Amino acid sequence: MNNLLDPAALESLAALAEAGSFERAAQLLSITQSAVSQRLRALETQVGQLLVVRSRPLRMTEPGKVLLRYARQLQALRADAARELGATQTREERLPIAINADSLATWVLGALDALVHAGQREGYGLELIVDDQDFTHDRLREGEVLGCVSTVSMALRGCTCQPLGHMRYIAVASPAFVAGAMPTGLNEANFARLPFIVFNRKDDMQAQWVARAMGVRDPRLKERFVPSSEAGARAAVMGWGVAVIPELLARPHLDAGTLVAIRPEVTIDVALYWHQWKLGSGIDAPADDGAANARPGLMEQIGQALIAGARAALLQP
Structure with missing residues (x-):
């Protein structure tokens, strides 16, 4: 398999997972349904596996979930790069995270408020996906989200896990x-x-x-x-x-x-924990400025905001 995966095809895969149909995915990407279908077929041919079950709604296969995780991470990295470069994006990058309903009803909105307002200026948007705290971790593993608040204390391979409190x-x-x-x-x-x-x-x-x-x-x-x-x-x-x-x-x-x-x-x-995929620490600063001066990536900022908000609101052991 060629290791160079087409970013446009991966973006189409993420849109299909988000939208659940070729028609709505095409609308999200502002391209034709035929173009979405061609990109998906090309990606499936490249990896040699079926990635999407053509049902209503569409479903990701297990190989599709693997590439979906990769596509989500590319979205976050692309948003980081555009923000660091001051570039104007034609489409707002969506950063999905899974939150349990009770956290959403109590402390999460206050913790994320500053980042949401910053996202309106900088061309990215948070999407909060709600599920039971025992099941948000499944959404992270399947590539649906980039981070989650969960009761699971063990990090997935390629992820970090930090305690939030009780x-x-x-x-x-x-x-x-x-x-x-x-x-x-x-x-x-x-x-x-x-x-x-x-x-x-x-x-x-x-x-x-x-x-x-x-x-x-x-x-x-x-x-x-x-x-x-x-x-x-x-x-x-x-x-x-x-x-x-x-x-x-x-x-x-x-x-x-x-x-x-x-x-x-x-x-x-x-006990609640914050999990997120490891995406690096944003765009590196020039060598003479020192790596410590690099601006944290968006997912790192989201994690930091949630950890600070949780530690102010939740019981700390």
Whole structure:
């Protein structure tokens, strides 16, 4: 296989992964569908493997995911180069990162605010992809994102991993729900009858908390699905059930008296980590200036911002 992969073909592969169809990929790249198809066929011929399953939506094959990771890294490096050179880009470079919903609802936006505004000036854009903290790492491994906030503590080959801190979860409910549904408190006799507000079917935080609080294994809960961290907290305020949510998210409601803590001595602390692909440290400074003066690359800046934001907001062991 020729080691020189066509950057335009790799860009088309990334657009196909992003858009899910040839038509939308062509729109993203401002070229024809035929050109996207030709670039993909040429890339598949060059590597000798099928890269995309032509389904609806399109799916990356395992070799396609390998090249997608490479294509994403090239996008980030291209954005670094354009920013360092002060070049005007015809298309905003997209830097996708995967964030768990609870971090997004609490500390992430503040941590990334300055970089988002800088990106508007410098021609790059952050894309935040939301998933459960136990599954964001899968998106990094499959090449969908360049970095992720995850509960996984082991770095992938070619990636770095840095601890962010612990997010503490507590159980809460509205005062009216507590008075009406469990006037004597949450206990072994009533927990299975009470509704628990759950983010989605990947979310096992409520089950973890009940197992710890009640001393039972694999508790079966009455679940009410609300697929949003903020909406889940609001549902608890409205009396929909018990919610196990980040203390950061619950604190304003606890202070206002619209939520009360249930068994406040029982908490779950979830360790979070920042993972990102190693892309180098940006465009090197001239030798006589010293490498220490090189401007950090965009992914390094994103990582630094998230680490600083997390360490200010999360519990530090």
